[in-house]
Amino acid sequence: MIHRSGFVSILGRPNAGKSTLLNSLVGQKVSIVADKPQTTRTAIQGVMTTDEAQVIFVDTPGIHKSDSAINKRMMDAVRASLEERDLLIYVVDATETFSEEDQRALSMLRADGPPVILILNKIDAVKAKHDLLPLMDEYGKLYSFAETLPMSALKDEGIEALRKHVIDRLPEGPEYFPPDHITDQPARFLAAELIREKILIATRQEVPHATTVIIDKWEETPAIVRIYATIFVERDGQKAIVIGAKGAMLKKVGSLAREEMESLFGIKIYLDLHVKVESRWRENGAFLNSLDWRTMAGRDDT
Ligand SMILES: Nc1nc2c(ncn2[C@@H]2O[C@H](COP(=O)(O)OP(=O)(O)O)[C@@H](O)[C@H]2O)c(=O)[nH]1
Ligand SMILES: [Mg+2]
Structure with a gap:
């Protein structure tokens, strides 16, 4: 069996559920969560180690307009998280309709960059599941996603499928960290x-x-x-x-x-x-x- 490893950034607009997703993927709270935009202010690493792979996920501040000094730094952290990644995860809140802000946020992704998995998050709060289809359509028009997965980061629904998709797309590689290393934050x-x-x-x-x-x-x-x-x-x-x-x-x-x-x-x-x-x-x-x-x-x- 080959061992895979790599770096995967989690991106999206504020409040989409990026930090909730990171915590769910690594099985522990490493990134704080609140129903307020700009809860996450810097890149936060969470490491998932399994028998076959080690994935270093990087949570990022939400993509937003940068006006103040702190917002500019937050967007610097987002841009840095796009560099040298094996894979990107773009999270959207599936309870919200598509907006211009999504379009702006998606324009940060380059066609020649790493593959991107689109996550339609918060499906636990979507009453009519067929509403997801037009949303998938809108996003599909703007970017050629490698995969689109509906899920609920909060309820841990679809997490196993996402883990598998992520691991399958990573190159062969070593364990960079000991198995008990969960985050880079002191x-x-x-x-x-x-x-x-x-x-x-x-x-x-x-x-x-x-x-x-x-x-x-x-x-x-x-x-x-x-x-x-x-x-x-x-x-x-x-x-x-x-x-x-x-x-x-x-x-x-x-x-x-x-x-x-x-x-x-x-x-x-x-x-x-x-x-x-x-x-x-x-x-x-x-x-x-x-x-x-x-x-x-x-x-x-x-
Ligand atoms: N219903 C529901 N709420 C979620 C889900 N994921 C995240 N949330 C909520 O959305 C809000 C923002 O979450 P957070 O992870 O901080 O979003 P971030 O700004 O993208 O990092 C919080 O109140 C979360 O509890 C989900 O799958 N379902
Ligand atoms: Mg966050």
Whole structure:
């Protein structure tokens, strides 16, 4: 039996379910999920290892217009994820009708690039399955997809079929990582992301976009990990929302994040959260560098 391996990027518009799909493919939460656009801000790797193959999936921010500095970086991450891949997965939300934004997003795919599998996601929420046919038609007109698969990333429907299609299309290759390597993110980053996820789920309007999280201190003993984190927002009003009446919101966010970290990391967690205002951090190149473990060395864009 030959062993196959390769790199596969997951692309699509915001909210299509890319991160949910990655988590389902690797069988563990590696990328945070919320019903808000731009939940994923950087490329996140998830590794799936089976007896016959190892697939390195890369989750990406949704394809969107890049206006602010942070959005430009997000789109840089998307573009980088198109390079040197063996295969691409393009995810669409099948409950939505085809739009111009899809057309724009699809124009990023090059005909001479790697093959692309189209995923019509969220079929659990599509009442009339025959509605999928016109959608397939619209997408088929714009790009010659190698495969089109309806599925539900949330309910794990169609995941096995997708795994098989992906593996079949990969070249012969070695195991790049040990079988227990699931992601390239440091635990600190994943912890910050989990805190951000709980805020995204609990808040609305401008708060999700204006929020980011930095881990200030990480103390590990055999019995417990003590994590000290700061939640940054852009305005006093947002800070008040994140803290909540008598600190209720911060308490809720903290306990949800802590519970998930405990089950994911398999150790008791002490979590200490603070909220700070950092106005216009989304336009601040140096601040953005401090958020991404891969670009911390400093890269400036204005
Ligand atoms: N009903 C349904 N919802 C889904 C499915 N996949 C993702 N979602 C939801 O869609 C929203 C966006 O998901 P997410 O994975 O963050 O999308 P992303 O922005 O493309 O990464 C979340 O509320 C998910 O729970 C699915 O298969 N069915
Ligand atoms: Mg995402």
